[in-house]
Amino acid sequence: METKLDITSMHKKPxxxxxxxxxxxxxxxxxxxxxxxxxxxxxxxEFTVSPSxxxxxxxxxxxxxxxxxxxxxxxxxxxxxxxxxxxxMFLFTLGTGxxxxxxxxxxxxxxxxxxxxxxxxxMPLLMNVMLTAFPIEKRGxxxxxxxxxxxxxxxxxxxxxxxxxxxxxxxxxFAIVLPFSIAVLxxxxxxxxxxxxxxxxxxxxxxxxxxxxxxxGLLYGFSTAGDxxxxxxxxxxxxxIGALALIxxxxxxxxMKDPMLDFRIYKYPMFALASVISIVLSVAMFSGMIxxxxxxxxxxxxxxxxxxILLLPGAILMGIMSxxxxxxxxxxxxRGLAVIGLSITVISTYLLSRLGMEADYFYIMFVYTIRxxxxxxxxxxxxxxxxxxxxxxxxxxxxxxNNTLQQVSGAIGSAILLTIMTTRMESKGAALFVEAKASxxxxxxxxxxxxxxxxxxxxxxxxxxxxxxxxxxxxxxVAVVLALxxxxxxxxxxxxxxxxxxxxxx
Numbered sequence: 398m399e400t401k402l403d404i405t406s407m408h409k410k411p412x413x414x415x416x417x418x419x420x421x422x423x424x425x426x427x428x429x430x431x432x433x434x435x436x437x438x439x440x441x442x443e444f445t446v447s448p449s450x451x452x453x454x455x456x457x458x459x460x461x462x463x464x465x466x467x468x469x470x471x472x473x474x475x476x477x478x479x480x481x482x483x484x485x486m487f488l489f490t491l492g493t494g495x496x497x498x499x500x501x502x503x504x505x506x507x508x509x510x511x512x513x514x515x516x517x518x519x520m521p522l523l524m525n526v527m528l529t530a531f532p533i534e535k536r537g538x539x540x541x542x543x544x545x546x547x548x549x550x551x552x553x554x555x556x557x558x559x560x561x562x563x564x565x566x567x568x569x570x571f572a573i574v575l576p577f578s579i580a581v582l583x584x585x586x587x588x589x590x591x592x593x594x595x596x597x598x599x600x601x602x603x604x605x606x607x608x609x610x611x612x613x614g615l616l617y618g619f620s621t622a623g624d625x626x627x628x629x630x631x632x633x634x635x636x637x638i639g640a641l642a643l644i645x646x647x648x649x650x651x652x653m654k655d656p657m658l659d660f661r662i663y664k665y666p667m668f669a670l671a672s673v674i675s676i677v678l679s680v681a682m683f684s685g686m687i688x689x690x691x692x693x694x695x696x697x698x699x700x701x702x703x704x705x706i707l708l709l710p711g712a713i714l715m716g717i718m719s720x721x722x723x724x725x726x727x728x729x730x731x732r733g734l735a736v737i738g739l740s741i742t743v744i745s746t747y748l749l750s751r752l753g754m755e756a757d758y759f760y761i762m763f764v765y766t767i768r769x770x771x772x773x774x775x776x777x778x779x780x781x782x783x784x785x786x787x788x789x790x791x792x793x794x795x796x797x798x799n800n801t802l803q804q805v806s807g808a809i810g811s812a813i814l815l816t817i818m819t820t821r822m823e824s825k826g827a828a829l830f831v832e833a834k835a836s837x838x839x840x841x842x843x844x845x846x847x848x849x850x851x852x853x854x855x856x857x858x859x860x861x862x863x864x865x866x867x868x869x870x871x872x873x874x875v876a877v878v879l880a881l882x883x884x885x886x887x888x889x890x891x892x893x894x895x896x897x898x899x900x901x902x903x
Contacts, residue, residue: 412530415589419523420542422486422581424550426516429493429574430458431554433509436567443567444502453506456620461513463616463804464609469521470797471657475598477591481522486585489515490578496571524796528784529593533887534727536781541723544777545716553712555690556705563702594789596655604657607646614639615805619812627816658801659794662787667886668795670879671783672802674735675776677876679803680810681742681869682772685749687811688818688869689765692752692862696855699758707762711769718773723781731782735880738774743873745771750866754859775876779883786886814865822861829853 433440433454441451472481492511499505523543531539561569618636625632650656663669686708693704725734745768752761780799787795830853833839839849 412590412592415592416523416526416530418581418584418588419482419519419526420546421577422482422489422585423519423523424546425574425577425581426489426512426519427546427550428554428557429489429512429516430550432558432570432574433567436558436562436570439562439567440502440505444505446502450502452621454509456617457506458509458513459616459620459804459808460613461510462517463612463801465514465517466521466800466804467608467612467658467797468605469518469800470659470793471598471600472518473522473525473593473793473797474596475600477595478522478526478593479585479589479591481518482585482589483582485515485518485522486578486582487515488512489519490575490582491515493571493575493578497568497575521793521796521800524784524799525593525793528792528796529789533785536785537723537726537778538720539723540777540781541720541726544719544723544773553709556702556709556712559702559705598655601649601653601657604646604649604653607642607649608657611639611643611646612801612805614642616808619808622812622816656794658797659791662791662794662798665783665786667786667884668783670882671779672798674779674876674879674883675783675799676802676806677872677879678739678742678772678775678779679806680814681746681873681876685746685765685768685869687814688862688865689749689761692859693761696754696859696862697756697758697761703758707758708765710762711766714766715769715773718770719777722774722778726778726781730883730885731778732880732883732885734774734778735883736877738771739873739877739880741771741774742768743870743877746866746870746873750863750870752859752863752866754855775880779880782883782886814869817868818858818861818865820861821864822857825860826853826857829856 437451437454440454441447444451489512492508492513492515495508495511496505499508523546524540527539527543528536558570561567561573614635616639618632618634618639621629621635622632627633646658647660650658650660663672689708690704693699693707699707722734722738745764748764749768784792784795784799833849833853839846
């Protein structure tokens with residue numbers, strides 16, 4: 398049956414038990430996003446596949462996310478939160494179960510895509526439930542708890558998987574996740590109720606096609622650029638096709654009365670500013686998540702497990718700080734937190750750009766942890782402040798847009814920073830070799846020559862990593878400047894075209 402949505406009573410007593418179920422489901426799904434990264438070499442060996450082929454386990458997952466997340470605004474408005482979550486959790490559980498016993502690499506990739514089909518809806522759905530269930534003066538605290546899930550789960554993944562792969566088969570990674578996902582599915586079936594408003598909407602199939610080609614093409618092109626190179630036709634071809642499809646998608650959405658993803662929300666200045674800062678922050682954050690393990694393992698020769706341990710304090714601190722920054726946001730607003738947090742990010746990123754060949758393990762851990770502390774002060778407050786300016790009818794579009802931009806900017810930022818590192822590394826390596834040749838310092842014996850080349854490669858890679866961190870520092874400076882223009886906002890009155898808000902109860 399249908400009943401009117403009573404927002405006032407919901408705000409007085411938010412459904413904490415239901416939100417806890419959604420939190421655990423989202424945590425398990427997000428943990429799975431990065432759980433497989435360390436296990437890729439073991440999977441390559443078992444199925445006898447190349448590095449470029451095994452990357453489909455992460456690329457395929459990301460592509461499904463990139464296709465479904467933009468459509469989440471439509472699904473959240475069209476269907477009840479109970480139906481969406483049960484279907485999402487069922488798909489995720491099914492994919493996890495298949496992955497444990499996958500006999501071939503193709504079936505393993507298919508199972509990951511089924512998982513992704515479930516997990517893609519989790520974060521937009523949870524964000525929308527939080528925005529609906531909590532009044533604006535408590536949203537910062539609520540979204541801080543949401544940040545605890547969004548930030549901590551992916552960060553813990555590599556550390557956990559490093560330990561599991563070192564002691565057990567990679568299949569154990571899926572076996573650990575399965576009982577939790579089954580438990581969440583059963584609890585959700587009995588305890589979940591509907592609180593998000595629904596509207597009678599029709600799916601525009603052409604919008605789905607354009608969105609899939611647009612976001613999917615960009616994600617695939619940028620994510621494979623590091624492996625195939627920017628000159629590869631498949632890389633620049635998919636990027637161009639994706640960009641053209643995305644432009645057509647945006648123009649179509651702007652011309653529709655009920656768009657699948659409403660780009661008109663960018664008329665709200667604080668949401669637009671929050672989006673730009675979030676993109677810049679994502680690019681800066683990904684540099685740390687990619688370049689720090691690369692430096693630790695390649696330059697310093699530290700094992701994958703211990704490199705995961707090095708990153709763990711930063712992840713834990715981000716998790717602890719997320720609810721705290723949420724409360725601070727409720728009290729003081731976003732600008733002060735953003736300026737302080739981004740300033741810390743700038744300083745710590747600069748310190749990472751100065752790492753040498755013999756940097757101390759605990760010094761690297763300390764700088765990286767401080768950097769994550771800075772980022773934790775910015776991400777959720779900025780995002781929440783932007784969403785606060787939107788009317789309730791636009792919340793699904795705002796959450797879908799934020800999640801989509803994080804996916805796309807993460808892939809683009811990673812590809813660009815790795816390209817910068819590689820280009821700098823190659824030029825530095827060539828310069829060092831020419832310099833050594835000119836001074837007559839090139840060894841004559843084969844063993845000494847091999848050692849000499851390895852030294853040049855290490856020095857060149859260090860230069861490339863340092864330069865990429867320096868670029869990330871400049872990117873973070875841009876975010877500091879943008880943060881100065883942040884203002885505290887309140888939601889506007891409901892739009893005239895908003896229909897009577899109802900919620901389905903079954």
